[in-house]
Amino acid sequence: MVVYIDLIFLANLLIDAVLLMVTAWMRKIxxxxxxxxxxxxxxxxxxxxxFVPELSFLFTFLIKLALSVIMLLVAFGFGSxxxxxxxxxxxxxxxxxxxxxxxxxxYFLQNTGELFNGIWYTASGGMSFELKIAFWFILCAFGGVxxxxxxxxxxxxxxxxxxxxxxxxxxxxxxDHIECTGLLDTGNQLHDPLTRTPVMVMEAALWExxxxxxxxxxCSEGNADQLVMDLGEESFSWQDRVRLVPYRGINRxxxxxxxxxxxxxxxxxxxxxxxHHRVLIGLDGGKLSAEGKYRAIIHPDVTAHEEGEADxxxxxxxxxxxxxxxxx
Numbered sequence: 001m002v003v004y005i006d007l008i009f010l011a012n013l014l015i016d017a018v019l020l021m022v023t024a025w026m027r028k029i030x031x032x033x034x035x036x037x038x039x040x041x042x043x044x045x046x047x048x049x050x051f052v053p054e055l056s057f058l059f060t061f062l063i064k065l066a067l068s069v070i071m072l073l074v075a076f077g078f079g080s081x082x083x084x085x086x087x088x089x090x091x092x093x094x095x096x097x098x099x100x101x102x103x104x105x106x107y108f109l110q111n112t113g114e115l116f117n118g119i120w121y122t123a124s125g126g127m128s129f130e131l132k133i134a135f136w137f138i139l140c141a142f143g144g145v146x147x148x149x150x151x152x153x154x155x156x157x158x159x160x161x162x163x164x165x166x167x168x169x170x171x172x173x174x175x176d177h178i179e180c181t182g183l184l185d186t187g188n189q190l191h192d193p194l195t196r197t198p199v200m201v202m203e204a205a206l207w208e209x210x211x212x213x214x215x216x217x218x219c220s221e222g223n224a225d226q227l228v229m230d231l232g233e234e235s236f237s238w239q240d241r242v243r244l245v246p247y248r249g250i251n252r253x254x255x256x257x258x259x260x261x262x263x264x265x266x267x268x269x270x271x272x273x274x275x276h277h278r279v280l281i282g283l284d285g286g287k288l289s290a291e292g293k294y295r296a297i298i299h300p301d302v303t304a305h306e307e308g309e310a311d312x313x314x315x316x317x318x319x320x321x322x323x324x325x326x327x328x
Contacts, residue, residue: 005048011138012047016040018146019098020075023091026153029076039075043067068092094149101145102138167269167303169296171202171262171281173238178206182296183289184269184303190282192245192259197280198301199245199259204283206295207260210238211283219258219285245282257282267302276302 017040024031046067049058072091078084169182180202190199204211204219241261248255259280267274279302288295 005051009044009048012044013037013040015098015142016043016071018142019091019094020071022094022146022150023087024076025150026090026094027076027087029087031075036075039071042074043071097149098142098145101148102141105141105145165269166294167267167298169200169202169298170266172264172266173241173260173262176210178202180206180295181293182267182298183294184298184300186300188297188299190245190247190299192243192280197278198276198299199257199280199282200265200299200302201257201282201284201288201297203288203295204258204285207283215258216285219283243280245280257284259283265302267298269298269303272303274303 017037020031020036020039023029024036046058068088068091072084072088076087165184165186167182167184169180171178182200182202188201190201191197192199204216208216238260243259243261245257245259246255247257259282262279262281264275264277265279265281267276279299288297
């Protein structure tokens with residue numbers, strides 16, 4: 001059997017470097033490239049030592065553990081014990097994912113004959129498995145597994161970041177209310193231009209049982225201005241609450257959004273309860289989230305005050321208005 005030591009060294013150098021880079025990405029560490037490559041070189045040299053019989057004593061659990069400790073120290077430094085242990089945990093997890101992915105892909109591509117040819121029975125009646133994986137298959141499978149792992153982790157991190165901006169929304173009109181999950185959009189600056197009332201956006205489908213039958217179709221077509229013109233043709237108990245809000249789309253074109261004036265909007269986000277009485281609910285004819293994670297866009301003004309402070313401010317506004325009217 002011919003063994004190409006240089007090829008084995010380069011392959012393991014590449015694999016170790018990728019494992020360390022993915023570890024740094026997971027732990028949000030900005031590695032120094034020469035330290036990372038030195039650490040990968042240490043790991044690759046260890047594999048080459050497998051072919052030196054006199055060094056067989058190095059292939060024990062304690063030596064392997066010590067090697068991983070040294071590799072991580074060289075690549076990322078120590079910092080603190082807590083930080084170092086988390087980095088080591090991420091490093092081992094990525095190694096196990098890579099090894100398991102390569103092994104799983106290998107068996108997935110095997111047929112029945114190849115699988116049973118790798119099984120043999122010992123004289124004592126035990127059963128053993130023979131594992132033969134091609135060198136180039138390991139490299140290709142390793143690249144695919146790491147790419148897939150990074151895509152899954154990126155999706156998970158995006159979901160975790162988004163969860164901090166999700167809240168439960170309740171919109172009240174009289175005794176009726178609609179509940180859904182909303183996403184706080186801190187860049188949302190949509191206001192009614194006349195009254196400067198903030199506008200939240202909700203999927204029109206949530207109001208299906210309250211809106212006239214033809215409204216959902218026209219909302220999805222973007223003909224909100226025609227709906228207001230047709231108000232006299234279809235009975236609608238909330239006609240006095242209907243508003244038209246002009247806005248500018250992504251393509252810089254001007255359009256109108258149908259909106260309703262609720263009695264109050266309640267938002268619960270990160271354990272904090274917000275109540276807002278001066279807000280409009282814009283109706284969107286499509287889906288705000290392709291995955292259905294949220295069905296409303298929360299305006300940042302709605303979460304500007306907590307429940308008690310918002311109610312106090314409302315009482316002050318009502319008192320000032322009544323007092324001014326009486327004095328005038």
